[in-house]
Amino acid sequence: MKKYFTMDDFNFRGKVVLVRVDVNSPIDPISGSILDYSRFEAHRQTLAELKDSKVVILAHQSRPGKMDFTSLRAHADIFTKILHKRVRFVPDLFGEYAIEEIENMKCGDYILLQNTRFYSEEYCLKKNNFKDTHIVRELSKVADYFINDAFAAAHRQQTTLVGFAEKLPMIAGRLMEKEIKMLTKFMELKDRPKYAILGGAKVEDSLIVAKNFLENDIVDAILTGGVIASIFLIAYGIDVGDGTWEFIKREFDDYNSLISLAKELLDKYKGRIKIPVDVVINKNGRRKGIPITMLPSEYPIYDIGLDTATEYETMLRNSKGVIVNGPMGVFELNDFFVGTVMVLRGAAESSGFKVAGGGHTIAALEKYGLKNYFDHISTGGGSLITFLSGGKMPVIEALEKSYNIFGSK
Structure with missing residues (x-):
């Protein structure tokens, strides 16, 4: 109506x-x-x-x-x-x-x-x-x-x-009109499997969206990257090391509450939040991939690892619905773009309904020539997050x- x-x-x-x-x-x-x-x-x-x-x-x-x-x-x-x-x-x-x-x-x-x-x-x-x-x-x-x-x-x-x-x-x-129609279409899409890719550094926003998506069965799984993935790793019991912890403590005054919410979601929705099995650390400006079993590290995490990126890419390629909000790592630097590109490429190659939003996500899509493969690119930042979180x-x-x-x- x-x-x-x-x-x-x-x-x-x-x-x-x-x-x-x-x-x-x-x-x-x-x-x-x-x-x-x-x-x-x-x-x-x-x-x-x-x-x-x-x-x-x-x-x-x-x-x-x-x-x-x-x-x-x-x-x-x-x-x-x-x-x-x-x-x-x-x-x-x-x-x-x-x-x-x-x-x-x-x-x-x-x-x-x-x-x-x-x-x-x-x-x-x-x-x-x-x-x-x-x-x-x-x-x-x-x-x-x-x-x-x-x-x-x-x-x-x-x-x-x-x-x-x-x-x-x-x-x-x-x-x-287009924003409302396309975002509503994704939210109400019944075709499965359906995934949300949440990355970047807006941790609180991503957690709120993840909670709404999982509570209302809007997606089958959340695929995490960027800082939000580090928060989920910590919530899972992984010591990420001083390099990543220093960034988190500096950027988020309420990091303990963010970790608590992440743990609550992991416990409640077992198996539906995908966290990296390997990561890429920034070792003095150079890329070094390690499995999460080798954490903690004195160097900060700058990307998801190849095994994680390959798993995500395969899942997304076979999906019927995808929404992307946030990159997998610091893609602006040449040594740390691989995870973001692989994930975006997997989403782009899907025959399903594809939506992307967020400034960094759009910048990455434009940089790697993938923007035209998506059904809708949202202009919203805070408004997109609010819409997706049911706010x-x-x-x-x-x-x-x-x-x-x-x-x-």
């Missing part, structure tokens, strides 16, 4: 359309130039389809106190290049200047308003008070529709993300709320 509006439900020709995107991007601290255009590209289809409308783009960059917390003037220039259509920057969000600029727009015009996080109302003072902010009140007066395409921020409850749901029909943009997604809830309010109209 349909739960939210999509762009197919409306004719936007001649209408004023607010479009919330997420183009929060890395910025060179010296030159101030934007270093990665991928998030801009992700919104191309949504914005291009509105070429006969009056398009008012809302977006944020970073947060107060950060070095890259800046105006969106440069972002407007990137959108201009991406769309081959001038996107004019307006250094105001909901004041008289912004409202006048919107009222003077012609069909086919695009403007980008100021960084939404420049305004305290973006972080609403009272819970569920978003619709009463000046931002929502003023902009909803001059707009016909609100399209939310900011999946990467869908786990946030902020004014320009959820506040328009009761004032205007809130509609999923093409990117938002609260305020933007999706707002889409459903708006559908209930305006659907009958």
Whole structure:
């Protein structure tokens, strides 16, 4: 049963359309130039389809106190290049200047308003008070529709993300629609075997996702790599050695609770969490593979070993569903990329439904030319983790709320 509006439900020709995107991007601290255009590209289809409308783009960059917390003037220039259509920057969000600029727009015009996080109302003072902010009140007066395409921020409850749901029909943009459909498809896929590859250094996130996947029988097994694998090795009773322990203690204040949760999952779901049988240590910058029986080591673990990578690769090649979130090791260094490549290659060669997400995962897929072998590459970071862990997604809830309010109209 349909739960939210999509762009197919409306004719936007001649209408004023607010479009919330997420183009929060890395910025060179010296030159101030934007270093990665991928998030801009992700919104191309949504914005291009509105070429006969009056398009008012809302977006944020970073947060107060950060070095890259800046105006969106440069972002407007990137959108201009991406769309081959001038996107004019307006250094105001909901004041008289912004409202006048919107009222003077012609069909086919695009403007980008100021960084939404420049305004305290973006972080609403009272819970569920978003619709009463000046931002929502003023902009909803001059707009016909609100399209939310900011999946990467869908786990946030902020004014320009959820506040328009009761004032205007809130509609999923093409990117938002695709993300929800493809991730839901993976979660509900009945074909087996089905695996999740969890790697990288975001240990708490990976543990929460693993818990949800196993509790709800979403996957048959979790394949671990990176720092999360080291946590599971410790939880299994393996002394990984000072080299790896020093990193864990430095990076995670709550490492004891993380290890306790990992042990709880290992005990409860015996055989369904795969941990490495061998690892690669960084011995003075050089690769050295050892079985876990040779641990502890004074050198840090930098990759899964060849035996582990071969086992994972074989499992994935025969899978009917795979989701990848995180690399198997420090793939950026030439001596420690093998585990990541083998695992990604195994997933890519599967005939099943394949999803990948996370910044480092996408970087690895691009580096090794495997991106096009996946059915879906998610733009989400925290939002992807929240979705996969079954957490609260305020933007999706707002889409459903708006559908209930305006659907009958």
